[in-house]
Amino acid sequence: MPESRFENVYMDLKNKIETQEYAFHSIIPSENDFTEIYNCSRSTIRRALAELIKRGYIQVRQGSRVRVIYEPVERNVFKIGGIESFKEAAKRNGFSYGTKVVKLEKIIADEEISARTGFKIGDELYDVQRIRYIDSKALILDKNYFLASVVKDLTEEIAESSIYDYLENTLKVKIMTSKRKMTTELATTEDKMYLELGDYNCLAIVSGRVFNDASLQFEYTESRHRPDYFCFEDTATRHRKRLP
Amino acid sequence: MPESRFENVYMDLKNKIETQEYAFHSIIPSENDFTEIYNCSRSTIRRALAELIKRGYIQVRQGSRVRVIYEPVERNVFKIGGIESFKEAAKRNGFSYGTKVVKLEKIIADEEISARTGFKIGDELYDVQRIRYIDSKALILDKNYFLASVVKDLTEEIAESSIYDYLENTLKVKIMTSKRKMTTELATTEDKMYLELGDYNCLAIVSGRVFNDASLQFEYTESRHRPDYFCFEDTATRHRKRLP
DNA sequence: GCCGATTTGTCCGTATGTATC
DNA sequence: CGATACATACGGACAAATCGG
Numbered sequence: 001m002p003e004s005r006f007e008n009v010y011m012d013l014k015n016k017i018e019t020q021e022y023a024f025h026s027i028i029p030s031e032n033d034f035t036e037i038y039n040c041s042r043s044t045i046r047r048a049l050a051e052l053i054k055r056g057y058i059q060v061r062q063g064s065r066v067r068v069i070y071e072p073v074e075r076n077v078f079k080i081g082g083i084e085s086f087k088e089a090a091k092r093n094g095f096s097y098g099t100k101v102v103k104l105e106k107i108i109a110d111e112e113i114s115a116r117t118g119f120k121i122g123d124e125l126y127d128v129q130r131i132r133y134i135d136s137k138a139l140i141l142d143k144n145y146f147l148a149s150v151v152k153d154l155t156e157e158i159a160e161s162s163i164y165d166y167l168e169n170t171l172k173v174k175i176m177t178s179k180r181k182m183t184t185e186l187a188t189t190e191d192k193m194y195l196e197l198g199d200y201n202c203l204a205i206v207s208g209r210v211f212n213d214a215s216l217q218f219e220y221t222e223s224r225h226r227p228d229y230f231c232f233e234d235t236a237t238r239h240r241k242r243l244p
Numbered sequence: 245m246p247e248s249r250f251e252n253v254y255m256d257l258k259n260k261i262e263t264q265e266y267a268f269h270s271i272i273p274s275e276n277d278f279t280e281i282y283n284c285s286r287s288t289i290r291r292a293l294a295e296l297i298k299r300g301y302i303q304v305r306q307g308s309r310v311r312v313i314y315e316p317v318e319r320n321v322f323k324i325g326g327i328e329s330f331k332e333a334a335k336r337n338g339f340s341y342g343t344k345v346v347k348l349e350k351i352i353a354d355e356e357i358s359a360r361t362g363f364k365i366g367d368e369l370y371d372v373q374r375i376r377y378i379d380s381k382a383l384i385l386d387k388n389y390f391l392a393s394v395v396k397d398l399t400e401e402i403a404e405s406s407i408y409d410y411l412e413n414t415l416k417v418k419i420m421t422s423k424r425k426m427t428t429e430l431a432t433t434e435d436k437m438y439l440e441l442g443d444y445n446c447l448a449i450v451s452g453r454v455f456n457d458a459s460l461q462f463e464y465t466e467s468r469h470r471p472d473y474f475c476f477e478d479t480a481t482r483h484r485k486r487l488p
Numbered sequence: 489g490c491c492g493a494t495t496t497g498t499c500c501g502t503a504t505g506t507a508t509c
Numbered sequence: 510c511g512a513t514a515c516a517t518a519c520g521g522a523c524a525a526a527t528c529g530g
């Protein structure tokens with residue numbers, strides 16, 4: 001598996017930071033030093049550093065040197081980040097998990113659905129609802145709509161194991177971009193019926209529109225999380241001049 | 245005010261997309277075309293395109309051409325994005341706003357505060373709590389801790405207008421990186437006392453650690469939002485190989 | 489406070505690799 | 510298969526900010 005050069009540099013630096021070889025608050029070598037250390041051009045180094053900046057590992061300032069701002073953190077919640085499936089996220093956070101399909105039917109998008117999901121009126125969709133169990137507790141209600149012309153022959157078995165495996169490996173759909181929104185809403189009777197909400201009367205909701213390689217939106221997702229098992233992380237940087 | 249080249253290209257393309265000159269789903273010129281259109285190198289074009297990708301305006305795929313995936317959206321909620329102050333966010337979303345300071349005192353960080361905020365035990369901090377009014381409703385409780393050695397002489401007037409103006413313009417503090425977490429928590433008695441929560445018993449919470457140009461964490465913020473006035477947006481892209 | 493060395497930021501032109509069409 | 514388009518990489522040049530003497 002041939003990896004790109006900047007990827008190798010990125011992985012190596014990330015590792016050195018996570019193992020504290022480059023400790024929190026310390027100053028790491030300059031870009032020019034790195035060109036000799038890794039025997040590559042400055043732009044390759046800069047590409048790797050850009051990835052580290054984006055993920056909150058380092059901080060740079062023109063004229064000054066590069067400092068590490070990464071600190072290890074506790075991971076006892078269900079973190080969301082990047083595009084990943086429920087399975088991947090559960091594994092990464094070290095939880096046992098399960099899925100139960102409570103709905104799987106074909107529908108035609110009406111005006112209400114269209115406005116909510118971004119599909120066109122008249123589009124043929126799969127309407128899938130699944131309950132996600134983590135440590136044997138019903139914590140997430142996943143509501144998905146898939147464009148039937150892209151996601152063909154969706155069955156309960158597929159929905160129960162992993163729709164994303166089916167999409168990527170069987171249908172060869174290439175997931176490219178995902179636009180997500182995070183909100184908090186009052187629990188519906190549906191939420192209360194399916195999930196173990198305890199004292200909470202609200203849920204943390206991640207809704208997203210997913211596009212394939214042809215820029216066609218083929219999915220709308222709504223993940224309704226019990227609040228205490230939800231956490232979204234993000235790193236923002238302020239530039240000389242903020243790009244709007 | 246000299247702007248960088250890629251910034252000009254970025255702004256122009258963004259504009260063309262927002263005004264639908266480059267419409268949703270349409271294909272825009274190739275990178276090589278753009279080098280002639282804007283009379284600059286391909287790397288400059290790529291830098292601009294990278295910004296558009298990051299913000300969910302376009303989608304690219306190797307070998308294929310670049311497509312617009314931007315659609316105008318409604319804005320009736322309090323959107324969060326990038327690093328910006330309450331004032332900036334309120335203005336951008338077109339709301340009237342106000343601030344009331346309910347606490348401003350100097351404290352010394354103990355173990356509990358240290359664990360929660362990332363400051364060291366013994367650090368001298370300003371503890372500031374403010375209620376944010378939007379359209380005359382008390383919707384956000386802002387809890388801030390500032391490192392007193394950086395943020396000197398904080399007064400009620402400053403806290404009531406804009407601490408960030410004071411930081412950037414008077415103290416010349418340069419805000420660089422902000423690591424944020426979004427969670428949902430049960431409302432405390434404090435929340436219920438200060439905010440108009442209606443039926444909600446939860447809040448959407450954005451907590452963040454803010455670093456200055458010397459990579460020193462000088463602020464910890466916790467914004468406690470009434471759920472219906474909160475929304476966070478994000479665009480994720482899936483690469484050939486996801487970088488961990 | 490100034491100056492020069494260092495470091496990051498921007499930009500260019502070119503070359504080669506790889507996926508798409 | 511060839512042409513096109515994006516991805517990666519190199520090396521050089523100059524600008525802008527920082528920092529130490």
